[in-house]
Amino acid sequence: MNCVAIAVVLTFVQNLCLRPGQATAGDGANIAEFNILCEAVLLEDADPTVEICAADVTDAEVNDIIQLNVSAAPDSWYSKFLKENPAEEQTAKATGCSGSSDERRCIANWTKWTKAKADLLKRATTEPHLNPSKLNKKQTGASRYIAASQLLAAEAERELSEYNSIIKPKLVKENNAITTAIKAALYGKGTTAYDGTDAKTMGTLGTRNTDCKTPAAGKSIVGDLFCLCAVDSTQSSAKPCGFDTASAKSSDWLTLGTNHKKATWADIKTACKHRPKPKLSEDTLRSIQTKFLSKLKGDPAQDGTSKAAAYLGSHNNENVKRPMQHAASIMGRH
Incomplete structure (x- = not known):
């Protein structure tokens, strides 16, 4: 799927989640509803680039492939590179690229392969099978x-370079749209504070009865969690x-x-963070x-004809029932 599709789905989730509600209940009565909304809360810190629009290969994977390629290279080529990664570009110019017709490209490649060799030798101290000196490069089929490793390295580098230089910059706008949609669903459309204090996050906070049902309720997932x-x-x-x-x-x-919204x-x-973080995906x-x-429950007493009113969560048995109602438009707006 693409990043734009995620933003569309998030808008749909937002429209669904902006109308739940309920007053407080007894111990554990709203845990199931809490856990569902927590899944959305835990998406707040998700990185769309990493979780949705990631490159086919990572930097670490490309480095592993380059090291594999270096380890399998002919000894005459392998010996051209230092055992330690040079700190100065001048070393690369003098040692590896003297007389090169394309000095900049040579320095970049020489530095890359020298680093790969140095990293490989460090790994070989704990992973002896990676030591190039133990490879029989002349055996049948080698x-x-x-x-194949050379082709793999070239393809992996090409894929990552294309992603970083062409694709990733184009994702900025789409990722911003995804992040904006998540924030709006959590804290309310148009909010400027993301700590629960903005008026767009919660109702007028007069009484629980009025704030946890329409029209005051349903501004945000965070507001719903206050009510629940x-x-x-x-x-x-309780x-x-x-x-x-x-x-x-x-x-x-x-x-x-x-005084106490924040x-x-x-x-x-904090209670949400005890749950496993879900992956941001469609x-x-x-x-x-x-x-x-x-988890939405019908409330015929609120609308006996169409049964359009609905509420989320449970209420105190000792208190008057105070559902945050879902108007008849709950289906019509999607």
Whole structure:
């Protein structure tokens, strides 16, 4: 898949995730929902270049191939290079490229192969089978393998060079779009703060009843996690997502909005980090969508005719039911 497709899928995920909701519940009641949204939270630090649009070969792999090629080279060629990588370009010019018709290219290649030889000899101290002196380069069939390693090295270097010089620069715009989509889904469209404090991240934070249902709710995944997991003083003994939010529970929901949003989001994000980090991919995003939709619950009491209203998570049995509703447009907007 390409990077643009990821941005499109992320927008779809964002539209789905911007309408969930629920008030606080008893211990562990919202853990399943918390775990699903955590998968999206853990994508915040993903590098699209590495995880989606990576080169077919890495620098480390190319270096390994070059070392293999050097180890299999004829002794007459291998002996031209120093055993230690020279620190100065002048050494390469004088030792390896005197009289060369293309000095710049010669210096680049000589330095590359000298480094490969030096790295190879260091590895050979712990990996003796890599020591070139132990290779029988004249045995039957060896020439075919040597020729193949030369072709492999040339192809690997070409692939990586093309990626770094042509493809990678073009990915900047697409990667920015992906990162922007992730941030918008997590913290809300148009937010300028990524610590849970922006008004676009959460509702007006007046009362939990009003902030955790439409139209105030559903601004962001982070806001949804506040509704699902934050422990306030009204039910300070409950841990709906399995962990405490110490600053939030020191006072009521309104005070959380003015004083404790940053600390509460830090508590929630820290709890998320105990989970394995998912790979940023189309499959991961679609999996989050599927699991998210599976957790939405219908609420006929809110809309008995169309049954369009839905909510995420559970509520306190002792409290009035306070779902963050999903309007009828939940399907129509996608």
